[in-house]
Amino acid sequence: MTTRAPAVEARQLIKTYPGDVTALSGMDVTVEQGTVFGLLGPNGAGKSTTVKILTTLARPDSGTAAVAGHDVLRHPDLVRRAIGVVAQSSGADPVATGRENLQLQARLHGLRGSSLNARVDELLERFDLADAAGRQVKGYSGGMRRRLDVALGLVHRPEVLFLDEPTTGLDPEARTAMWDEIARLAGDEGLTILLTTHHLEEADRLAERIAIVDRGRVVVEGTPDALKGELRGDAVHMELRETVGEAGRTLLRGALGSLPGVHEVLFDGRRVSVRADDGAAAMPALLGALERAGVAVATATVARPSLDDVYLRYAGRRYSEVEAESVDGLVLAGGVR
Ligand SMILES: Nc1ncnc2c1ncn2[C@@H]1O[C@H](COP(=O)(O)OP(=O)(O)O)[C@@H](O)[C@H]1O
Ligand SMILES: [Mg+2]
Numbered sequence: 001m002t003t004r005a006p007a008v009e010a011r012q013l014i015k016t017y018p019g020d021v022t023a024l025s026g027m028d029v030t031v032e033q034g035t036v037f038g039l040l041g042p043n044g045a046g047k048s049t050t051v052k053i054l055t056t057l058a059r060p061d062s063g064t065a066a067v068a069g070h071d072v073l074r075h076p077d078l079v080r081r082a083i084g085v086v087a088q089s090s091g092a093d094p095v096a097t098g099r100e101n102l103q104l105q106a107r108l109h110g111l112r113g114s115s116l117n118a119r120v121d122e123l124l125e126r127f128d129l130a131d132a133a134g135r136q137v138k139g140y141s142g143g144m145r146r147r148l149d150v151a152l153g154l155v156h157r158p159e160v161l162f163l164d165e166p167t168t169g170l171d172p173e174a175r176t177a178m179w180d181e182i183a184r185l186a187g188d189e190g191l192t193i194l195l196t197t198h199h200l201e202e203a204d205r206l207a208e209r210i211a212i213v214d215r216g217r218v219v220v221e222g223t224p225d226a227l228k229g230e231l232r233g234d235a236v237h238m239e240l241r242e243t244v245g246e247a248g249r250t251l252l253r254g255a256l257g258s259l260p261g262v263h264e265v266l267f268d269g270r271r272v273s274v275r276a277d278d279g280a281a282a283m284p285a286l287l288g289a290l291e292r293a294g295v296a297v298a299t300a301t302v303a304r305p306s307l308d309d310v311y312l313r314y315a316g317r318r319y320s321e322v323e324a325e326s327v328d329g330l331v332l333a334g335g336v337r
Contacts, residue, residue, distance in 0.1 A: 005069050007033045007160050007192035008054060013063035015049050015216075023049040024060065025216035031160075031194050031209075036186045038207030039196040040307070042322040046216040047196035048088055051164045054194070055085045068159050084153030088164040088196075090145050091152065094138035098129050098148050101137060102155065109156040123151040127181070143174030150181065161185070163195040167202060175202075182206055198323060200307040212311055219314040224307065231305040231313060232263060234279030236286060240270045241296040248295070255289045262286070268318045270298075273309070 008031035015024040024046045031037040039047045052058035054067055056076035065072045068082035092101045102120040111119060124130045127147040137145060146166060153161055166182065167175040183206060185191050197203050203210045204224045211221040220227060244252065244267070252272065253265045261277040262285075272290075276282035279302035290297055303309075311319040 004033050006030045007035075008037070008065075008067050008194055010050070010054060010065040011063055013050065013053055013060045013065060015046075015053065015058070015060050022216055024053075024063075027063070027213075027217055029054075029194075029211060029218070031192060033159075033192050034186075034190045035208045036182070036193045036195065036206055038203040038210040039194065039213055040198070040200065040203040040207075040210050041196075041213030042198055042319060045198075045213040047198075047213055048164055049216075050213075051085075051087075051162050051194070051196060055083055055162055056080055057085075081156070082159045084156070084158035084161045086149045086153045086161070086163045086166060088168070090149050092137045092145060092148050095136055097134050097136055098140070098144075099124065099133040101148060102151060105152045105155045111155070119155060123154065127151045141174070142170050143177060146170060146174070146178060147181070150178075150185075154185075158191070160192045160194065163193060165196055165198070167197070167199070179206060200311075200319065204307055210307075212307075212314060214311075214315040220310065227310045228305040228307065231275060231309055233261075233275050233277040233305075235303045235305055235309050236274050236276050236279045236282060237301050237303065238272045238274075238286065238290065238297050239299045240272060240290075241298050243270050244295060248293075252290070252293060252295065255293060256286060259285045259289060264313075266312060268312065268321070271318075273312065275305075276302075279303075 008029055010027060010029040013024045013027040016022050027046060027050055029050065039050060041047055049058065053060050054065055054072060056072050056079050059073065067079045070078040070082065072079050099120060102123055103116065106116045106119055124133045127150065129144060129148060129151065132140060132144060137148065140148065163182065167178050170178060179202070182193065182195070186193050195206065207224065209221065209223055211218040249267050256262055256265045256274055259282065261282050263275040266273045274286065283300060283302065287297060287300065308319050
């Protein structure tokens with residue numbers, strides 16, 4: 001077996017922004033060649049900052065990173081030649097046509113004449129933009145714009161493609177189409193793809209390996225199945241009618257955790273989650289224990305472990321709630337962005 005150098009290798013990246021904002025606090029990422037790797041995390045976790053450093057658009061305060069075998073700080077030009085980048089916000093010129101955008105990009109990469117035109121036609125065809133090629137990009141749908149963004153990133157046939165939130169803002173149909181396209185790129189062309197996402201389902205579907213990012217570092221890394229498999233048994237979620245104080249929580253942790261086949265007891269607001277070898281079998285005992293403790297239950301559900309459960313286990317908070325908070329944060333900060 002030959003060992004090939006990873007396509008992306010970042011070690012202990014630290015990055016702070018003015019105003020004492022810690023964007024990265026020791027970020028480690030390794031992506032093997034020819035694989036799809038997902039950086040999954042809520043808004044503000046540090047995903048885009050990581051992509052910016054790996055694509056030479058930002059410098060870390062400390063730490064090292066190599067992409068396609070080149071150090072990002074010492075040989076940024078070699079890195080740039082080897083990579084394609086699809087940024088979180090579109091880089092296409094809205095008043096130019098799809099074809100003009102691709103032609104400009106191809107020229108920037110040194111293509112000329114018939115090879116330039118052939119490559120542009122190939123990409124327009126490939127991304128289902130041939131009919132819209134002569135129209136201004138500002139009239140494109142969200143899905144068409146995103147497909148054009150990916151096409152722009154591929155003009156020079158990169159080895160490694162960075163996709164920063166490739167489907168954020170797309171409607172479900174366009175999102176599914178983009179998923180198929182990304183899977184096709186990875187499969188047919190042997191590209192290495194590093195994508196970032198805040199959609200649990202997207203990471204689950206597309207990435208062979210994922211790293212869950214929280215507060216600027218990786219909290220856990222592995223294949224989606226392995227991460228879910230580490231959480232033994234089922235998740236049982238019980239929504240209480242009222243929040244329980246710290247003393248009550250300690251009592252309930254003991255009472256629920258000592259039931260047979262019940263492993264972990266986690267509180268998150270009014271929600272109590274436990275892991276159980278067999279969720280359905282444990283349910284009567286769980287509800288009985290809560291009743292004896294005088295705690296009223298609004299709803300109870302049993303679920304196979306999901307990436308949301310993985311996140312809760314390693315980040316200590318529920319993904320959906322962190323997302324909701326950070327979206328509020330973005331709205332509040334909207335004026336200064
Ligand atoms: N140019 C910047 N100036 C100041 N703070 C920034 C800048 N870019 C990002 N940040 C902050 O760094 C943190 C990480 O941001 P980012 O890498 O964009 O996260 P993500 O892509 O996961 O949403 C956030 O707290 C964000 O507000
Ligand atoms: Mg981002």
